[in-house]
Amino acid sequence: MKRSSANPDDPRHGRLRSGFTPALEAAILSAKGGVAAMLVDDEGELVDFALADPPSATHAPPAPSIDDLALPAAHWQIVARQAARETRSGLRELHVRAQHRVFSMRILRAGYVLLLVHDGAASDEALGAALDACATRVEAEAGWDT
Numbered sequence: 001m002k003r004s005s006a007n008p009d010d011p012r013h014g015r016l017r018s019g020f021t022p023a024l025e026a027a028i029l030s031a032k033g034g035v036a037a038m039l040v041d042d043e044g045e046l047v048d049f050a051l052a053d054p055p056s057a058t059h060a061p062p063a064p065s066i067d068d069l070a071l072p073a074a075h076w077q078i079v080a081r082q083a084a085r086e087t088r089s090g091l092r093e094l095h096v097r098a099q100h101r102v103f104s105m106r107i108l109r110a111g112y113v114l115l116l117v118h119d120g121a122a123s124d125e126a127l128g129a130a131l132d133a134c135a136t137r138v139e140a141e142a143g144w145d146t
Helices: 021-030 066-087 124-142
Strands: 034-040 046-051 093-097 102-107 113-118
Touching: 021 034, 021 046, 021 113, 021 124, 034 066, 034 124, 046 066, 066 093, 066 102, 066 113, 102 124, 113 124
Parallel strands: none
Antiparallel strands: 034 046, 034 113, 093 102, 102 113
16 A cells, blocks of 8 residues: 555554555444444455555454554455365455454455454444445445456
8 A cells, every 4th residue: 555644643654545445434434333444355465455444443452553454454365265275165244253352254256355453343234234335335446247
């Protein structure tokens, strides 16, 4: 991702917005308690991300920075893809519930993974709708046939 000469207090840490950013921001907003949304490529590289702004009062512990999430995003991408390979059942989503966070992953085409970090307050229906809408927008932006 390209870097800009942004303010050091910029939550994007100088990373420019891409065509994927609006879809990731919408996913955070549509999933109650959304903390972050990330798109990770097949090699575990963070393609783009969005963070909740401003962090909501439901975030516990405090809202993370992208530096807190980039490496775990790569690891979650590996976990999601490995789970899909091991189950051999066409796994599309994986949800991991931790003490203060839920990590919801949608496996996309070409080995990409969409990761939505949230506090677990969203209903399953709202979370599924957020992942569906975001995946559709990301795939359209990437030029993949939907």
